[in-house]
Amino acid sequence: MKKAAMKMITAGFAVMFLMLCSSVTGFAQTAQFDGLWKNVDPLTRGITTLKIDVTGATVKVRAFGKCHPTDCDWGVEGAYAYSPNVSSNPIISARALTVFYDQGFAERILVIRRIAGTLLLRADVYTHFKDHSGRSDYNDTYIFREVAGIDGAVAAPEQADANDEQPDGQARAMVMDNKEVARPTKRN
Numbered sequence: 001m002k003k004a005a006m007k008m009i010t011a012g013f014a015v016m017f018l019m020l021c022s023s024v025t026g027f028a029q030t031a032q033f034d035g036l037w038k039n040v041d042p043l044t045r046g047i048t049t050l051k052i053d054v055t056g057a058t059v060k061v062r063a064f065g066k067c068h069p070t071d072c073d074w075g076v077e078g079a080y081a082y083s084p085n086v087s088s089n090p091i092i093s094a095r096a097l098t099v100f101y102d103q104g105f106a107e108r109i110l111v112i113r114r115i116a117g118t119l120l121l122r123a124d125v126y127t128h129f130k131d132h133s134g135r136s137d138y139n140d141t142y143i144f145r146e147v148a149g150i151d152g153a154v155a156a157p158e159q160a161d162a163n164d165e166q167p168d169g170q171a172r173a174m175v176m177d178n179k180e181v182a183r184p185t186k187r188n
Contacts, residue, residue: 029093029094030059030090030091030094031091033052033054033059033097033112033121034052034053035051035052035146036049036051036146036147036148037050037121037144037145037146038144038145039143039144040144044066045066046065046125046140047064047066047110047140047142048064048065048066048071049071050063050064050112050123050144051063052097052112056091057090057091059078059079059080059081059097060077061078061097061099061110062074062076063099063101074101074103077099077101079112081096082094082096082097082098083095096111096113097112097113098111098112099112104130105131106128106130106131107127107130108128109125109126110125110126111124111126119146120143120145121143121145122143123143123144124139124140124141125142126138126139127139127140
């Protein structure tokens with residue numbers, strides 16, 4: 001009888017321990033977002049690259065969108081890390097990041113999450129147009145894989161500032177809604 005009771009108590013503790021471990025591993029530390037991430041779809045017409053820098057509780061995201069002839073640099077913005085509850089420490093239990101980009105003609109919110117059980121990131125992008133173009137607001141989802149260069153060094157993406165002019169003085173083109181649209185150039 002004592003052996004049976006001990007086995008049940010031990011089994012109960014084992015089940016509780018496994019439940020606790022599985023709930024903890026469902027969350028990612030903010031450091032697990034850190035790195036250079038490339039879209040798994042090489043033909044994407046949206047976000048091609050995310051560079052996420054994590055230093056303690058500070059998270060910075062640099063996004064690159066598909067442009068022609070090189071990707072457009074959306075710039076670096078601060079991100080917010082989200083934990084499972086108000087008493088959680090996001091440094092050790094972050095489940096998602098959000099970052100906001102105001103691109104003049106549109107505002108974009110990126111919601112970035114690790115995909116459980118994989119080495120991938122998922123970025124849901126919500127776009128709101130402010131340019132009175134008549135285009136509908138929409139959302140896209142992109143999947144990213146972390147990349148590293150030689151000896152683990154992070155390789156820089158092929159990039160150009162979204163506002164750079166081409167050598168012929170023309171504005172850089174950006175692909176949106178499967179159409180190429182001119183981006184305004186910086187004026188001094």
